Amino acid sequence: MPTQTAQQRRLEAKVAYDAYLATCPSRQLLATLSDKWVVLVLSALHDRPARYSDLRRRIAGVSQKMLTQTLRGLERDGLVRRTVVATVPVTVTYEITFLGLSLHKVVAQLKSWAESNMQSVTIARHAYDAPEGVD
């Protein structure tokens, strides 16, 4: 069994590494933020609570499915609180938690960087894409 072992080792290393990443706090956070709608929902709620239909209107691009899924995830993570009032028809409001608010502040840093520097990125992009031989 000599020939397979190198590949075996690589596979094991990969599995171990994946497991490591799965428990890494930074990676988990990044995975959360990677969800397209998470940041938008957080922003929509950061200064005031809103009802489900409010959010749908204010975020405009979301499908029902994605909004619900995102809100469930945020609720599960303790970033958003869901409150049901048994009126007819039922009323549901969402509000950001203290933890969620603290995350929103960090995300605001990203926003700040983006607003200062994304133009540089755009310029770099165009330079990269431009026909190089021109002079």
Add this chain to the structure above:
Amino acid sequence: MPTQTAQQRRLEAKVAYDAYLATCPSRQLLATLSDKWVVLVLSALHDRPARYSDLRRRIAGVSQKMLTQTLRGLERDGLVRRTVVATVPVTVTYEITFLGLSLHKVVAQLKSWAESNMQSVTIARHAYDAPEGVD
């Protein structure tokens, strides 16, 4: 043409919104960071340059395809500089740019938040997932 118009309007609104998002600096940045390997490559390079094969080893989980693709993207965005030395066989080194370094610092803020708060998230998760009726 009365019946279709409502849906039409919604579609137009969505398209406009998507276009808006596409040009939003924050969203673009988020899209960049969402790439699984971007942050890892940035981290791997933040304190010293490295060659392609170094990166493959140090990041362990990446496939060749993804590493190349990520590096190309970072180079295009002006976050990483690629240098080819025409030895035989060819030598390629990657180093982070000033812009890339400034982004890495912002990402470090995320890391810091994650290390302080992801445990709270995990706890919230377990509470949410736990069988609620138990007491």
Add this chain to the structure above:
DNA sequence: CTGTATCCGGGCCGATACTG
């Protein structure tokens, strides 16, 4: 050593229909 080209399976996500 540093890639490029291709195939292909899985999962994300939107659209649609239905429910309490």
Add this chain to the structure above:
DNA sequence: CAGTATCGGCCCGGATACAG
């Protein structure tokens, strides 16, 4: 109003093979 259920297309990304 606030969801759940299901289907289907698309793209991400890994594996593999090949190349300068």
